[in-house]
Amino acid sequence: MQCELCGSVCDCRPATIDGVRMMLCPGCMRHGTSIKTSPEPSAGVKKPILERIRKPAVKDVYKDMDKELVSGWNDLIKNARKKKRLSREELGFKIGERTVTISKIENGDLRPSDKMVKKLEKELGIFLIEEVSSVSSISTGSRSGDGLTLGDFIKKEEK
Numbered sequence: 001m002q003c004e005l006c007g008s009v010c011d012c013r014p015a016t017i018d019g020v021r022m023m024l025c026p027g028c029m030r031h032g033t034s035i036k037t038s039p040e041p042s043a044g045v046k047k048p049i050l051e052r053i054r055k056p057a058v059k060d061v062y063k064d065m066d067k068e069l070v071s072g073w074n075d076l077i078k079n080a081r082k083k084k085r086l087s088r089e090e091l092g093f094k095i096g097e098r099t100v101t102i103s104k105i106e107n108g109d110l111r112p113s114d115k116m117v118k119k120l121e122k123e124l125g126i127f128l129i130e131e132v133s134s135v136s137s138i139s140t141g142s143r144s145g146d147g148l149t150l151g152d153f154i155k156k157e158e159k
C-alpha cells in the first residue's frame with residue numbers, strides 16, 4: 001500500500017484530510033483524521049465526491065478553526081517565493097523548515113500547519129487563509145473522481 005500524501009510505501013491506513021479519504025502512512029497521519037476500517041454502510045449509494053469533501057468531518061480536522069487555506073495555496077507560495085527571489089533553501093531557513101518540507105508544500109503534497117501558514121504569510125507577504133463560508137462552489141464534473149487526491153482536487157478547482 002502506498003501513502004497518498006508522500007508516496008512512501010509502508011503500513012498505510014485510511015484517513016480523511018479536509019474530508020477527503022486517503023491512505024496515509026504513520027508519518028502523514030498527523031495531517032489527517034484516521035477513520036475506522038469498518039465497511040461503509042451505504043456501499044450501494046455513491047455520493048458525488050464534493051458532498052463527501054464538504055462533510056462535517058472537516059470540522060474534526062480544524063477543530064476551532066473557521067478558516068481554511070485558499071485554493072491553489074501551493075502555487076501562491078511558490079510564486080511569492082520566486083518574486084522574493086528566495087530559493088527553497090532560503091525560505092526554509094527563514095521559517096525554520098527543511099527544504100524538503102518547502103518542496104512538498106509547493107508541490108501541494110504537504111498541507112502546511114497553522115503555524116507554518118502564519119510564518120509563510122509573514123515571510124512572503126501573502127494571504128493563505130480564507131473564511132470557510134466563502135468557499136466557492138466547484139463544478140462537479142465527472143463522477144469518476146473517486147481516486148482523487150487533495151492535490152488533484154486543488155488543480156481542478158483552479159480551472
Ligand SMILES: [Zn+2]
Nearest residue numbers: 003006025028
Ligand atoms: Zn506519507
